[in-house]
Amino acid sequence: RADKVQPWCIFEDKKGHIWIGTYLGGLFRYDGGKLEDHTFSVAKKSDSYLSIVMDSAGVLYFATFEGVYAYDGKQVTQFSEEDGMSSDLVYAMVMADNGNTLWAGTNQGLNKIHLDEFRKSGKKRIEPYGKEEGFLGVELNTNGAWLDQDGTIWFGTVNGLIKYTPGEFIPNNTPIRTNITGTRIFYTDTVITQGVTLPYYLNNITFEFIGICLTNPAKVRYSYMLEGGEEKGWSPETKSSFARFSNLPEGKYTFKVKSRNNEGIWNDTPATFSFIIGTPWWKTWWFRTAFVVFLAGTVFLAVRLRIRQVEYNERNKVRLANNELKALRSQMNPHFIFNALNSIQHFIMSSDEQGASKYLNKFAKLIRSILNNTEKSSVTLKEEIESLKLYLELEVLRFENKFDYGIHVDPSIDLDFYEVPTLLIQPYVENAIIHGLVPKKDKGKLDIAISLEDNFIVCVIQDNGIGRKRSMEMKEKSMKRSHKSFGMKITRDRLELLNSVRNSSLSVNITDLENENGEPLGTKVEIFIPIV
Incomplete structure (x- = not known):
């Protein structure tokens, strides 16, 4: 089979084994004496291996059409779109930061995989880069990634060569400020004041908000919560800049919203808005008291009428006799x-x-x-x-x-x-x-x-x-x-x-x-x- 396939990448690991990746032909390993087929020992579904790299611990990483596969000789871990990558079609990879960062280029942009965080916590943190982040090339060529001795990384794309100098990158460590910009009652724009008490029937409320990030506004994400509501805790992060709450029961509520910038840094102090949904009249103490009195009166009257009816029937029985x-x-x-x-x-x-x-x-x-x-x-x-x-x-x-x-x-x-x-x-x-x-x-x-x-x-x-x-x-x-x-x-x-x-x-x-x-x-x- 190896005689009929076309190799696309060759890599030697720390043990001296030669790994050969092919296009639609699978994955092979040569130990100096024999050539072994490892196609499905790494990725059970993929038969295309377009790039191979290794970190300082000897873990191999394979670029496939199903994402990136990490293989330590025993266990396989997959990084894919489900984990935050821009695409599963990986054409090129390069290891940087002494094996702590893996750059994976796809047909939809570049992805920065934080391996150091993954090793410590098991969390897969991936940062995708496209046109919004300044990566204008978007689609990488096969094996179109190279790490220079000074740390500069070169990416060959279908739109030309792109240079990335880590030392020139200035991270945005400034938290952004979140503002509540408007409210709607039943889809109608309504100006309401902080601490307002709304009638029980105006219990469908929408909050609009914005987090200002001049570096990259499209990368802003939000998370919110409604204290006093049925759902506890913060919501999953979302791009949506509004939150709607329907059929709120009576009670006191505080809406909180926070945002993060393009670097994933959340602001410490969320924007808040407190309000009260009034109690329906049928749940008020005076109505319940009146209802109990009415019910007691009804029962009393029914008993009295029943007693009178029984007495009347007994009198009629005597009259009948x-x-x-x-x-x-x-x-x-x-x-x-x-x-x-x-x-x-x-x-x-x-x-x-x-x-x-x-x-x-x-x-x-x-x-x-x-x-x-x-x-x-x-x-x-x-x-x-x-x-x-x-x-x-x-x-x-x-x-x-x-x-x-x-x-x-x-x-x-x-x-x-x-x-x-x-x-x-x-x-x-x-x-x-x-x-x-x-x-x-x-x-x-x-x-x-x-x-x-x-x-x-x-x-x-x-x-x-x-x-x-x-x-x-x-x-x-x-x-x-x-x-x-x-x-x-x-x-x-x-x-x-x-x-x-x-x-x-x-x-x-x-x-x-x-x-x-x-x-x-x-x-x-x-x-x-x-x-x-």
């Missing part, structure tokens, strides 16, 4: 019981023992059913219908077949599952009989239909009696009332109490039935019982 007792008394009104006993006596006097026994048995069952149901807040539809049947049979006997009746239940209804409030339907049936069918001259008809509609049990009680209007007229003309019924009033009160206590929507619609001439055909009552 009393109302149900009244409903029981209404169902067991003396007039009904007296007539029932008279009917039983009539059967006995007529020697109709079988009829008397049958009537007495039904009467006993009805009384037992009413007494049992009053102990419950609700009963099943089956129990309610059985009580209605007993009541209707007794009323038919009581009024000597004055009317016929029918109970129709939707076959899809599970009578043992659905429940209705106790003593709810019977008062409407009694009202239809007493005030609608009994005053009628001919035989009447009473139909009871029970069905399911949406989330309601619907009970329809329809009679072909004289109607509500005619019944009221008869009451007004009558001077003697054989039966004063409070059943309907009690039932209306029960509906209101049930809806209040159970938070339900139980309702009743009453419709007067009439023919085309406006003559009464009866009354229809629709009871809507919500399914719980």
Whole structure:
């Protein structure tokens, strides 16, 4: 392989080994007896070695297209653009300052690598030189660097020969002064004074600053910090001459900024600006106090309202219990019981023992059913219908077949599952009989239909009696009332109490039935019982 490549540099180290660098051919070492390929023992990716130098400790430095590689025989260290070099394409190198400084020339300028600092601390400090620093040649030629005996360094560039005399170089050791030149609030130039207190909503602030370096203004770098902010410590050095802080919370802040000159010397005293972001009104002590008072008042009021609601519900429960007792008394009104006993006596006097026994048995069952149901807040539809049947049979006997009746239940209804409030339907049936069918001259008809509609049990009680209007007229003309019924009033009160206590929507619609001439055909009552 060595026969087919073109050497670009040859260097002899302290041990007498000859190092040969080639272009695209790799790196070789000749020890006097054999030629060894060291291409990838130094740089794993590079196959071009354009310049070789050595420091006083015997460390070799290789110029490649991936930067500069330092090789001490065991360990390899790379200096590249990531470390601050102007370019990785290194064409020439020269060692100066007794091996403490390495000059590396690239296609983008010259780089001064401080080897003494690297050996002491491991820090790679590199100073790039280009047109801004006075190195007008920019791109060096291959192996275009030479160190004279008097310390003068010559650089051959594509734009001519450049001479550098270290003794004539005067370093800029004077720190520069940093000034804050302006402020912006939400991107608008705003003049604010030192120590100003800004409202909480003006919490987006930008500081503009400048460090004056006449030697080389382009080399000025800045670092800043905001005391009181979330980020602690100084920021990384930057070229940017402004700093923006957004969404600052309330508090005291001090902005500090410092700068360094072209030689990397920082000023000791940073420029500062103090300001305060005001506290939002909802975080002030008076608002929090007012809020606590308001919250306590709200809780107190809610508790009081809850206590009143509970007391109201308890009173309604008592009223409901009393109302149900009244409903029981209404169902067991003396007039009904007296007539029932008279009917039983009539059967006995007529020697109709079988009829008397049958009537007495039904009467006993009805009384037992009413007494049992009053102990419950609700009963099943089956129990309610059985009580209605007993009541209707007794009323038919009581009024000597004055009317016929029918109970129709939707076959899809599970009578043992659905429940209705106790003593709810019977008062409407009694009202239809007493005030609608009994005053009628001919035989009447009473139909009871029970069905399911949406989330309601619907009970329809329809009679072909004289109607509500005619019944009221008869009451007004009558001077003697054989039966004063409070059943309907009690039932209306029960509906209101049930809806209040159970938070339900139980309702009743009453419709007067009439023919085309406006003559009464009866009354229809629709009871809507919500399914719980």
